[in-house]
Structures are given as structure tokens and as C-alpha cells.
Amino acid sequence: MTERNPDIAATSGWTPRDIRALVDVKTGTLDPRIYCDEELYRIELEQIFARSWLFLAHRSQIPKAGDFFTTYMGEDPVIVSRQKDGSVAAFLNQCRHRGMRLSRLDHGNAKYFTCSYHGWSYDSAGKLVNVPMEKNGYCSKLNKAEWGAVRVPRIAEYKGLIFGCWDAEAPELDAYLGDAKFYIDVMFDRSDAGTEVWGGVHKWVIPCNWKFAAEQFCSDMYHAPLSHMSAILAVLPDGVPPEAAQWPTEGLQWRSPNAGHGTGFHTPDDQGQLLAAIVGSSVAQYLMESRPRVAERLGNARTTAVNGAHMTIFPTCSFLPGINTLRVWHPRGPNEIEVWALAIVDADAPQDVKDTWGQGITRSFSPAGLFEQDDGENWIEVQRVLRGARARRQPFNMQMGLGNEKSDDRFPGPLSYVFSEAAARGLYTRWARMMAGESHAELARPHEGVS
Numbered sequence: 001m002t003e004r005n006p007d008i009a010a011t012s013g014w015t016p017r018d019i020r021a022l023v024d025v026k027t028g029t030l031d032p033r034i035y036c037d038e039e040l041y042r043i044e045l046e047q048i049f050a051r052s053w054l055f056l057a058h059r060s061q062i063p064k065a066g067d068f069f070t071t072y073m074g075e076d077p078v079i080v081s082r083q084k085d086g087s088v089a090a091f092l093n094q095c096r097h098r099g100m101r102l103s104r105l106d107h108g109n110a111k112y113f114t115c116s117y118h119g120w121s122y123d124s125a126g127k128l129v130n131v132p133m134e135k136n137g138y139c140s141k142l143n144k145a146e147w148g149a150v151r152v153p154r155i156a157e158y159k160g161l162i163f164g165c166w167d168a169e170a171p172e173l174d175a176y177l178g179d180a181k182f183y184i185d186v187m188f189d190r191s192d193a194g195t196e197v198w199g200g201v202h203k204w205v206i207p208c209n210w211k212f213a214a215e216q217f218c219s220d221m222y223h224a225p226l227s228h229m230s231a232i233l234a235v236l237p238d239g240v241p242p243e244a245a246q247w248p249t250e251g252l253q254w255r256s257p258n259a260g261h262g263t264g265f266h267t268p269d270d271q272g273q274l275l276a277a278i279v280g281s282s283v284a285q286y287l288m289e290s291r292p293r294v295a296e297r298l299g300n301a302r303t304t305a306v307n308g309a310h311m312t313i314f315p316t317c318s319f320l321p322g323i324n325t326l327r328v329w330h331p332r333g334p335n336e337i338e339v340w341a342l343a344i345v346d347a348d349a350p351q352d353v354k355d356t357w358g359q360g361i362t363r364s365f366s367p368a369g370l371f372e373q374d375d376g377e378n379w380i381e382v383q384r385v386l387r388g389a390r391a392r393r394q395p396f397n398m399q400m401g402l403g404n405e406k407s408d409d410r411f412p413g414p415l416s417y418v419f420s421e422a423a424a425r426g427l428y429t430r431w432a433r434m435m436a437g438e439s440h441a442e443l444a445r446p447h448e449g450v451s
């Protein structure tokens with residue numbers, strides 16, 4: 001076994017063997033210290049966030065040369081910037097002189113980024129181009145070529161989603177996503193025009209570990225009928241009986257064989273009323289009317305048998321096809337996340353549909369979103385409970401659907417019943433394998449024992 005970062009074992013009490021023991025997929029148990037241990041968090045920043053493909057921005061956020069968007073890769077601030085040749089560059093949002101944040105804007109258009117501390121200037125690709133007092137102060141001896149902002153070496157895009165990765169050994173994004181692409185397309189490949197971001201980015205901080213959020217969007221349809229019941233009843237139009245809020249029971253869950261991605265959805269086509277209540281009836285009608293042309297592109301199964309879906313691309317990019325919220329769970333220590341939520345709409349939808357959609361997404365999934373609050377409340381309370389010395393020693397149960405995977409000709413597998421924790425077992429196995437230091441060549445092998 002290659003130890004990718006041997007100093008982790010040397011500088012923390014956690015050995016790769018200890019870390020692997022935190023996730024036991026054979027018995028379906030999980031050690032809750034993965035959510036609250038400071039040292040594990042420090043290891044995560046190195047082993048997960050510095051080695052995974054991370055969502056940076058949607059293409060529509062930086063359409064023109066010079067457009068930039070500032071975001072994070074784990075806790076590292078980065079600037080994502082559209083270049084003159086149409087390509088995308090990303091680099092650490094950190095001046096090489098004394099480390100000041102180069103840009104404190106959320107987004108904008110700039111030829112240069114000038115540090116507000118002493119004035120070093122970088123171009124839109126991060127190259128250092130101007131240094132005050134270069135001649136007198138540095139005696140013209142400063143080699144500016146060596147002091148550019150640190151570039152993110154790997155940038156790739158899939159259907160408008162721009163990802164970055166620090167690790168030269170990571171597989172290509174396309175291979176990393178694998179069959180996840182089949183499911184991503186449900187939301188992001190409905191037409192040649194693709195999608196765009198509606199409005200800005202909602203950002204808020206909640207005191208919980210990032211894995212609660214990532215896991216829920218990956219694998220947890222189970223919470224929806226109960227946790228969201230009051231929200232569902234609240235959004236049902238007058239005159240619709242409460243029985244209409246009955247949660248469907250049929251559906252499928254998919255987990256990535258080795259990469260930690262996952263999705264779940266209902267196969268019966270009976271969520272129109274609920275979708276109309278959440279995002280607006282004109283949006284539901286638009287989605288219904290666009291079905292024939294979408295079916296030509298994606299086929300019938302993905303047009304009619306993927307309903308009410310949730311999805312996570314490991315580690316922290318999650319979305320809900322149909323409702324169309326997209327979010328990143330930026331980690332901020334073991335006990336806190338910064339949620340960044342974007343509303344995604346079809347780029348070629350009529351403007352009034354886009355606006356209704358964006359407002360519907362905001363009403364349901366945003367800092368004040370009716371459904372969002374249900375989720376955040378659960379994650380925050382679990383995190384609070386884990387402050388207890390005894391509480392953090394009790395293993396969690398993730399046995400739902402253990403050993404019950406199945407196949408369906410319409411969808412790539414491995415598949416299980418929609419109410420299952422197979423994708424969670426996949427996500428935590430990926431987490432444990434990366435945390436234990438497996439190389440990307442090793443990580444390319446399917447998870448053993450996960451079902």
C-alpha cells in the first residue's frame with residue numbers, strides 16, 4: 001500500500017489502519033468521530049480536498065474573457081478566471097509576497113489582480129506582472145516568473161460544470177465521473193443550450209460537518225418523507241388533500257463503484273404535483289412540455305423515470321435535478337460548513353419560466369428555504385449531540401439495504417432500492433480509502449465488500 005502522505009501517520013494519532021476501521025461496510029457501522037475529530041479534519045484537507053476533483057464554478061458565471069469568480073477548494077481560496085483564448089485558469093487567491101488575499105470580490109471582470117497590501121499585480125492567469133519598487137527596492141533582481149500565483153494544475157469541464165484538482169496523479173475528470181455522467185445529464189444536458197446560473201450565489205454558515213450534507217444528497221431519500229413533511233404540507237396548494245403529500249415508495253439508488261458518488265430517485269412518474277408546489281406550476285408545465293425533445297436526447301428512462309432525484313459528486317458537489325439547486329459544502333473545520341447554493345435553469349427556457357424557477361428554488365432551498373431548514377436543523381443537532389464524550393463513541397447504523405443490490409436494464413449500476421444506504425456506504429468507503437492514503441491507481445479499483 002502506498003502511503004501518499006506518510007507524515008500524517010507520524011504527526012497524528014491516526015494510522016491508516018485506524019482510519020479504515022472507522023467505516024465498516026460489512027456490518028454497516030460508522031464511527032461518528034469522522035464528523036468531529038480535529039485531527040481527522042486536518043487529514044481530510046490533505047487527503048480528500050487536495051486530491052479530489054472539486055466543483056469550482058458554472059460556465060455561465062464567467063462567460064467573457066477577464067470574468068472571474070472567487071471560491072474555495074477545501075479551505076484554500078482560489079480565483080477562477082476566463083482567459084482570452086476561452087480556457088479557464090484557476091490559482092490560489094493568495095499573494096506570493098506576504099500571503100494577502102488577492103481579490104476580496106465575489107466575482108467581476110479584471111485584467112489584473114493587484115494586492116491591496118503592497119501592490120504586487122498579477123494578470124488574469126496568475127502571472128506576476130508588476131511589483132512596486134522593483135528597481136530600487138529589489139535592485140531589479142526579483143525573478144517575477146518564479147513568483148506567480150500558484151496555479152491549480154488540473155481544470156476540466158463537464159456539461160457546464162467546471163472542476164479543478166490539485167493532484168497531478170488524479171484520473172481525468174471524465175473517468176472520475178464515470179457513470180455519474182449518465183445521471184448528471186438529467187439536469188445538465190437537457191438541450192444543446194445547457195444550463196445557466198439564475199441570480200447570484202447564496203452563502204451561509206451552519207455548524208455541522210460537511211459529510212452530513214454530502215451524504216444526504218448522495219444517499220438519503222429516507223429522511224424526506226418525515227423531515228420534510230411539514231414543508232410539503234405547507235407548499236401544497238389549497239384544495240389539494242394532504243394524502244397528496246404521501247411520499248412515493250418505488251425508486252432506485254445508484255452508487256459509484258469506487259468514486260463515492262451517488263444518486264437516488266423515484267421511478268414512478270407521479271411527482272408533478274409536488275414539483276409544481278415547490279418550484280411553481282409554470283416550471284412543472286415547462287418540464288412536462290419539454291419531455292419529447294429531452295427524451296430524444298436522453299432517452300425515456302431518464303426523462304420519465306428519474307423523479308425527485310438527489311445527487312452528490314464526491315466529495316462536496318450536490319444537486320437536486322428538477323428542483324435544480326446546486327450546492328457546494330465548503331468545509332470550515334470539523335464542526336462547520338459554508339454552504340454555497342446556486343439556482344440552475346435551462347439556458348433556453350423562456351425568461352418567465354427561468355424567473356419562476358429561480359424564485360421557487362430560493363423559496364425551497366436557500367438560507368431561508370422551507371426545505372433547507374429541515375435539513376440544516378438535523379445536521380446541526382447531530383453535530384451538537386456529538387460534543388458529548390459518550391455520544392461520539394456510539395457507532396452509527398448504516399445498514400439499510402445491506403446486501404440487496406440489484407440491476408435494472410434502464411440504468412447503469414450498482415443499483416439498490418431508493419430507500420437504501422448503499423451510496424452512503426460507497427461514499428464513506430471512498431472517504432476511508434483516500435484518508436488511509438491509497439494512491440489513485442489503487443482507488444480506481446472497485447470498493448470491496450460494499451453492497
Ligand code: FES
Pocket residue numbers: 095096097098099100115116117118119120
Ligand atoms: S502581501 Fe501582497 S504585495 Fe505584499
Ligand SMILES: [Fe+2]
Pocket residue numbers: 223224227228371374375
Ligand atoms: Fe432534505
